[in-house]
Amino acid sequence: MKQILFSLFLIIIFCLVPVQGFSHKVTLFAYAEGDTIIGESSFSGGRAAKHAEIIVKDATTGITFLTTVTDEQGQFSFSIPVEARQAQADLRIVLLAGEAHRNEWILKAGEYLPEGTEKQIVAKKNSLTETSISADAAHLSAAEETLIRQLVKESLAKELGPIKQMLRAQASQGPNLRDILGGVGFIFGIAGFIAYYKARKKRSSP
């Protein structure tokens, strides 16, 4: 009877769950590196979203800055639009992967504008002198300052590379066994609730 149905269902679960390669959700990940913005897109499970359309918009006004497409690896890059830099606009990067798949990624202005606004720099400098980490730091020449900034930036980029990679990998992870079994549990819970409700009705109206 019901056992047969149930065992059929169990077989389906346990045979197929370890199969990797989920999809139906497209993920998008973008970050700035110097003057370009680099992004990667994939369907959950890691398959690259090839030749998908990328639209870059101003997040607040909705004006389109540019459009591009992803390459064979699902990656894309574009140089930061001048208008966006001037307006210090947050970028809304929209991915259209055909067949009704869409996702977007917001890149805040602070993430791609090299040193923030002029005001922020002044504020930073002030705080530096105020706390006076070292008396010399305040008296660095402009050339030295740029050099240090450049060095710090380079080594940071090197250090953060793997972390960015990890984040990307995490973002594109598909559902795991725990999630799936959780969902199945929910379904049977709901069925139990309906059964209870119907059983009460049955009793009250003989």
Place this chain on the structure above:
Amino acid sequence: MHISEGILSAPVLVSGAALTAAGTFIGLKKIDYDQIMTVAILTATFFVASLIHIPIGPSSIHLVLNGLLGIILGWACFPAILTALLLQAIFFQYGGILVLGVNTFIMAAPALVCHYLIRPQLKRSKFRGIFSFIGGFGAILLASLFMALALFFSDLGFLRTAQISVAANLPIMLIEGFITMFTVSFLYRVHPDIFEGNST
């Protein structure tokens, strides 16, 4: 077969939600006490099946099984598919809450069509195989057409989307046809009373 959030226009979303609500209401009314467990098992099967993706060629496909659900459950496929899609939307961000109505309708309406067209034919054991194959095949075909229709009403061009979505789902139509065929004939052998009661 899930449409993402933010693609469809508001009228499509609203009408999809309304149709799904009506279908779910009728479905819940029609479920009788003994059928609840069958509905739950098939809901769980549907929920799990659409999470398993098999890479074929350039893309990957997954089972939908809406034909099978329709043939066995009838109107109860609406609450079943709605529940499964709701959980998928919450847990995995497949589809989304706003498009839930449309997505449910896209898969449940063909299932219902299958129920009325295919189920009466299954009584004759001679044609059972071929009809259940048509059921599994046709349910996906109809679903891809419904999906194209939903996109069309949101001004995305019907013919092109229809071609793409039908072509993309062609392998899954064949696979579902066979799976539905084998499942139905298996169930008829071991558990025929599942097809007896509550035929509509």
